[in-house]
Amino acid sequence: MQSQRPTFQIQLLGDHAIVYKSNAGQLKGIDQDLLAFTQFVTDEKIHGIKDIILAYDTLTLVYDILHFDSNPFLFANTILEQFNASKKCLNAMENKSIIEIPVCYDASLGIDLQNAIKASNCSIDELIQQHSDKIYTVYCLGFLPGFAYMGDVPNAIQLPRHPSPRSKVLAGSVGIAGRQTGIYPSTSPGGWQIIGRTPIKIFDPTSTSLTLFKAGDQIKFKPIDLASFHTLNAHEDVD
């Protein structure tokens, strides 16, 4: 039986990157073929590929011009053909586990929580349930090292960004911006509506893995109380 081989649209990102764009259409999580292809390119360690960046419906490969002597569309196609010829492509993500992240939704940490329940016209318990029942997909990392853009937030608790960003949002703060939710990996300015805080470190420049997440991961938030937050707290910057 012949299985359906994936095809992607190939685009140029200037003279040193190529982009594979999924044809899957409506975005519901990340296209499984694109995820499998990302895994393939990562495992192959292709000489001259400097970065492999998966985001929503695209996979971008940053390359060293000196390592490729053909037209970039040609070598982009060659890599895709190698993937299609390999046995390990489809269903690579079948056994993916869900990463559970403890979050304390106490108003002392979720500094926009009061505003959020007013705006979404629900109780704190309802908001917590809506936010933590859902399994989110990490669509990409960016903005800050380790900052994961996850979706999709249920319609009822989607909140707009603050019109102007706060100058300081603490590391571990969990926020909502429209359909997306995310965790600030380090203390920084930020405009998302903060509804809670995780006690665990999301980005650690001294660890070998650096971050907890990568694009394509599945995440679920687990509500914890304030006492548990303080017991587990790994952040150095708490007053």
Next chain:
Amino acid sequence: MKMSIRIIKKGISDRIIDAGRYGFQHLGIQPSGPMDFLSAQLANTILDNDLNQPVFELHFPASIFEFEETMLICICGANFVPVINDKSITLNTPIQVNPKDQLSFLQPIEGRSCYLGFKGKLDESKKWLNSFSSFQTTLNKGDHFVIHKVAEIDISINPFKQHTIQQVQKNVFNEHEIRFIPGPAWNDLAPASIQLLMQEPFRIDAKSNRMGFLFNGPAIHLSAPKDYLSSAVTMGTLQLLPNGQIIVLMADHQTIGGYANLGQIILVDLPRLAQLNNQCPFKLSIINVQTAHQLYRSIQSWFKH
């Protein structure tokens, strides 16, 4: 034997850079390479270093450096009128400094990014994720850089280096054309905006920095408002902001972007853009990827012995 360089006075935004930190952009960690890779590589070429050895990248007003031992340095890129103990020194040439010598910079004459190379190997303790590039930090007063001495052969300006200097200077400072390859949102532009983009001169806005250069010029618009899913961006990506202004992402760009991606400035022209002063007008033009690759390959011959 160890040598060292100390920062005596903090500059506005100085750092150490090498070719950049690649392989981590999928985690949101940007490469943080040089703004002008040609001038950075030129400093290393003149000192017979490996091309991508770390160098200091300086912006005006720049830091003041003190050298604790005798060593060789070389300054390339922007001309900020470098002086050692108030005595002016020449760009693009190896300079011997002596213990307690202080290097400072008097005024910005031409260019935006100045490179200070040194003979020797920077101590590995400054390395993180395969790169010496400063990550979201700048040089501070009191910072101290340990440099391990390497064998010095005769480091002088031979005809080969003379040629390299001329080629880099010409490419970076004597031309004003900025070429790009159209990107995925190019066809979403209003036809009148495409005309403006290709005909009108632009200038670099004063609010520009290592993250991005904002362009001053005519307002540019899409045919119709459109939302884009975020995708990877790199140094040189031309993004259209909702207010009609163009921003080109530079060395400290974020790893992904969600604004309309109009195109990508080619690698060879990035040093030129990086060194353009705010008052200097420039025009954009389109180039194809094959030609961009040929131009990039031809540059390699300037640096290979």
